[in-house]
Amino acid sequence: MSVFRPGLFTGRVALVTGGGSGIGCQVSIASRNLERLDKAVEELRPRGDIQAVQCNIRNEEDVRSYDWLFMWTSAAVTSTLKTFGRLDYLVNNGGGQFPALSEDITLKGWKAVIETNLTGTFLMTREVYRQHFEEHGGVVINIVADMFRGFPMMSHTGAARAAVENLTKSWATEWAENGVRVNAVAPGIVFSPSARDNYSFDVFSEARSEIPAKRLGTPEEVSSAVCFLLSPGASFINGATLRVDAGGSLYSKLMKVIPGSKPP
Numbered sequence: 527m528s529v530f531r532p533g534l535f536t537g538r539v540a541l542v543t544g545g546g547s548g549i550g551c552q553v554s555i556a557s558r559n560l561e562r563l564d565k566a567v568e569e570l571r572p573r574g575d576i577q578a579v580q581c582n583i584r585n586e587e588d589v590r591s592y593d594w595l596f597m598w599t600s601a602a603v604t605s606t607l608k609t610f611g612r613l614d615y616l617v618n619n620g621g622g623q624f625p626a627l628s629e630d631i632t633l634k635g636w637k638a639v640i641e642t643n644l645t646g647t648f649l650m651t652r653e654v655y656r657q658h659f660e661e662h663g664g665v666v667i668n669i670v671a672d673m674f675r676g677f678p679m680m681s682h683t684g685a686a687r688a689a690v691e692n693l694t695k696s697w698a699t700e701w702a703e704n705g706v707r708v709n710a711v712a713p714g715i716v717f718s719p720s721a722r723d724n725y726s727f728d729v730f731s732e733a734r735s736e737i738p739a740k741r742l743g744t745p746e747e748v749s750s751a752v753c754f755l756l757s758p759g760a761s762f763i764n765g766a767t768l769r770v771d772a773g774g775s776l777y778s779k780l781m782k783v784i785p786g787s788k789p790p
């Protein structure tokens with residue numbers, strides 16, 4: 527999802543996993559696929575100073591690596607600091623999953639989803655804190671999902687995102703005295719080409735009519751919430767989860783429908 531609000535963040539530096547875009551400040555975008563990252567950088571360059579960092583957030587060595595002399599090397603956090611000289615914001619946006627009933631999820635599939643959405647968020651945030659936020663303060667935003675009533679058909683991601691929501695609260699308390707704020711954003715359903723291409727059914731068409739607003743959200747509607755929580759306007763908000771779903775989490779049908787039942 528893109529994150530874009532010119533003006534508000536001039537002179538600040540953000541590290542965004544999962545290919546998010548500029549917010550009117552200097553930005554590193556980090557994900558696994560360098561070709562897609564380079565394309566995104568080309569598209570986004572007119573909006574601001576932006577660099578791509580290839581990084582698998584599941585891999586501790588990518589997030590945090592040393593050379594033989596114990597100097598920092600190409601790690602995502604280090605390269606952002608090297609290029610821009612400071613770091614103000616971390617947006618943990620990288621993530622994903624696949625729809626499956628729990629009984630059909632293999633251990634490998636479970637680990638892929640937990641490591642991507644939970645361990646990746648832990649590794650990135652720990653590293654940013656150690657390398658910069660502990661001393662300088664900063665803001666972390668964790669992108670989670672609508673898992674508040676459980677996440678049938680996506681139980682792996684539901685468990686991972688609920689854990690990240692809990693980490694959000696732990697970190698908010700542990701690091702408040704260091705000038706760090708940590709909040710989460712829980713998007714409703716937003717069209718995503720990667721989910722369309724990877725999921726076994728058309729989740730977006732099926733979901734649309736069940737959302738109270740009768741439409742999907744847009745990346746810009748999610749990024750507005752991210753930008754607000756990053757901004758000084760949110761300086762007294764810490765440990766919160768902001769739902770950006772037009773009320774969908776209060777009403778919409780869950781992915782697995784119990785035969786004979788209607789949505790709440």
Ligand SMILES: CCCCCCC/C=C/C(=O)SCCNC(=O)CCNC(=O)[C@H](O)C(C)(C)COP(=O)(O)OP(=O)(O)OC[C@H]1O[C@@H](n2cnc3c(N)ncnc32)[C@H](O)[C@@H]1OP(=O)(O)O
Pocket residue numbers: 621622623624625626632634635636638639642671714715718720721724725726729733779780781
């Ligand atoms: C009422 C409607 C509610 C709808 C809510 C929708 C809300 C959420 C939307 C989003 O989050 S959209 C954007 C997110 N993007 C994606 O989800 C991208 C698609 N997913 C993936 O890229 C991958 O599934 C992954 C989870 C990120 C894992 O990627 P990785 O490259 O590490 O693993 P793989 O080698 O692909 O697979 C490992 C292992 O996982 C199992 N598995 C993977 N895909 C599937 C699948 N489609 N179905 C069943 N199992 C799957 C499988 O065990 C794989 O091992 P192998 O079988 O390949 O050995």
Ligand SMILES: NC(=O)C1=CN([C@@H]2O[C@H](COP(=O)(O)OP(=O)(O)OC[C@H]3O[C@@H](n4cnc5c(N)ncnc54)[C@H](OP(=O)(O)O)[C@@H]3O)[C@@H](O)[C@H]2O)C=CC1
Pocket residue numbers: 527543544545556557558559560562581582583584619620621622623642646669670671672712713714715716717718719720721
């Ligand atoms: N779209 C929706 O309806 C919703 C989305 N979300 C969450 O919001 C976030 C953004 O979603 P959206 O833009 O729609 O999805 P996309 O699939 O387009 O974006 C997910 C991004 O995460 C990156 N990523 C995945 N695994 C890793 C990894 N191991 N290391 C580094 N980067 C990784 C991918 O890049 P690459 O493959 O190059 O690594 C990709 O850029 C995700 O966490 C998603 O689950 C939550 C609720 C609803």
